[in-house]
Amino acid sequence: MKSAGDIYRRIADADNIRVGFLKAARGKQGRRDVVAFKSEFEHNIARLYAQIEERRLDIGHYRYFQVFDPKKRLICAASFPERVLHHAVMNVCEPVLDAYAIDDSYACRKGKGGQRAVLRAKAFTGRFVWFLKLDVRKYFDSIDHDILLAALARRFREYDVLNLFADILGTYKTAEGKGLPIGNLVSQHLANFYLSVFDHWIKEDRKVRGYVRYMDDFLLFGDDRKRLLREELPAVKEFLRNRLSLEVKPDFQLNRCDKGIPFLGYRVFPQKVLLAPRSKRRFVNKFRLYEGLWRRSEWPTQELVRHMEPLLEFTRFADCDGFRRNVISRFGVLS
Numbered sequence: 001m002k003s004a005g006d007i008y009r010r011i012a013d014a015d016n017i018r019v020g021f022l023k024a025a026r027g028k029q030g031r032r033d034v035v036a037f038k039s040e041f042e043h044n045i046a047r048l049y050a051q052i053e054e055r056r057l058d059i060g061h062y063r064y065f066q067v068f069d070p071k072k073r074l075i076c077a078a079s080f081p082e083r084v085l086h087h088a089v090m091n092v093c094e095p096v097l098d099a100y101a102i103d104d105s106y107a108c109r110k111g112k113g114g115q116r117a118v119l120r121a122k123a124f125t126g127r128f129v130w131f132l133k134l135d136v137r138k139y140f141d142s143i144d145h146d147i148l149l150a151a152l153a154r155r156f157r158e159y160d161v162l163n164l165f166a167d168i169l170g171t172y173k174t175a176e177g178k179g180l181p182i183g184n185l186v187s188q189h190l191a192n193f194y195l196s197v198f199d200h201w202i203k204e205d206r207k208v209r210g211y212v213r214y215m216d217d218f219l220l221f222g223d224d225r226k227r228l229l230r231e232e233l234p235a236v237k238e239f240l241r242n243r244l245s246l247e248v249k250p251d252f253q254l255n256r257c258d259k260g261i262p263f264l265g266y267r268v269f270p271q272k273v274l275l276a277p278r279s280k281r282r283f284v285n286k287f288r289l290y291e292g293l294w295r296r297s298e299w300p301t302q303e304l305v306r307h308m309e310p311l312l313e314f315t316r317f318a319d320c321d322g323f324r325r326n327v328i329s330r331f332g333v334l335s
Contacts, residue, residue: 008160010092012052020088033080060171076181086185102199107215108192114264117214124210125257126270128221132228133253136246139216141174144245272319288331
């Protein structure tokens with residue numbers, strides 16, 4: 001693929017930075033940092049423009065906090081001006097990264113997403129007998145900066161763009177030259193891109209016909225159990241270790257498709273998609289929490305709806321109408 005040019009100038013364009021603001025502020029117009037940015041809007045846009053033009057980015061101002069959904073994670077929330085910068089960068093760079101992606105990579109891509117990944121997995125369960133489910137150990141913490149920058153250099157020809165990415169990578173590390181912060185827009189896209197070379201190897205070198213990846217969760221499908229276990233699994237481990245400095249978690253799953261595949265919070269069968277048991281518990285706990293905050297007047301109705309809609313939407317995708325109605329009738333006021 002031909003590398004992209006003229007990228008840095010387009011990132012620095014003031015109108016592109018304004019679009020970055022609109023994306024960063026979406027759904028957050030009342031937040032203090034957004035209001036503060038808007039109060040001196042053109043001054044703040046000009047300041048970001050100058051930082052990019054003069055190659056002196058003011059970045060790395062993270063606020064750290066932990067979440068437990070569904071497992072413990074350290075989230076790194078960048079300052080609002082930095083989030084505007086991230087959107088400005090990805091407005092221009094995302095299409096370049098996306099052009100290298102295969103069809104069956106589903107994270108951080110327009111027109112893709114988790115539910116489409118689940119539907120694709122469901123289609124494969126009807127075509128193949130066996131599945132092999134793998135994910136990467138401490139994925140974001142393990143991403144190697146030098147390997148990532150070398151991969152970016154094959155997509156972008158401009159030194160300034162590569163230096164910009166290097167500056168962003170340099171704001172965070174879990175070990176020397178390792179790690180991307182979770183919660184950072186650029187990190188999400190770069191983490192998905194990091195495994196793109198693996199995607200191409202799986203499809204073009206290994207000739208695996210059934211394959212789905214959502215970030216570092218991926219599925220291989222086949223009709224020959226021994227091939228998946230004795231050929232594909234060792235080859236995958238070796239490629240990830242030697243080419244990308246990654247380790248596969250030891251608790252991989254190899255089973256028949258008709259037994260159901262645990263994937264992205266669902267259990268995927270050839271004829272249906274169910275909620276995983278952990279997702280059911282999560283739904284009940286969050287539903288009760290949100291309703292409780294609303295009942296105690298700690299949340300206005302608008303805030304309740306904002307949190308409840310994606311929670312309900314996650315369950316609507318599965319074949320679980322009875323379960324959802326039962327939870328709403330037991331604990332809820334709004335349906």
